[in-house]
Amino acid sequence: MALAILCLLLGAVYLLLVSPVLDLYSQREATLADRRMLAPRLSAAAAVLPELRARLAELQASATTRNIALDGASAQVRSNWTVVQNSPEGPKVGSAGAYQDELVKEHGHWLFRYRKIDRFIAP
Numbered sequence: 857m858a859l860a861i862l863c864l865l866l867g868a869v870y871l872l873l874v875s876p877v878l879d880l881y882s883q884r885e886a887t888l889a890d891r892r893m894l895a896p897r898l899s900a901a902a903a904v905l906p907e908l909r910a911r912l913a914e915l916q917a918s919a920t921t922r923n924i925a926l927d928g929a930s931a932q933v934r935s936n937w938t939v940v941q942n943s944p945e946g947p948k949v950g951s952a953g954a955y956q957d958e959l960v961k962e963h964g965h966w967l968f969r970y971r972k973i974d975r976f977i978a979p
Contacts, residue, residue, distance in 0.1 A: 914942045929961040936977045954978035
């Protein structure tokens, strides 16, 4: 009988103390494995970041609004946009297009309800 109580007591100690600690170590090991997997990817991203920043510094974007139609608390807006990038031959248009926006006024602020982006400049 004493042996049964001792076994029951040891089982309870294992369930209450040892098992949660083992789960904690298991979760910690999984976190460390995830970090080991991500470290090379983060290093690769950090290596190309200066080049991307330099390219971004060369880009200039502009948008021109062609038409705004107000109707109370809503508006239809049409705009053209261009992105110009410096090159050895001089500035070049990288991309251009048009926006067609629907806006609504809520609580005193204009918010986008819908935006359509077209890769062609609208007339």
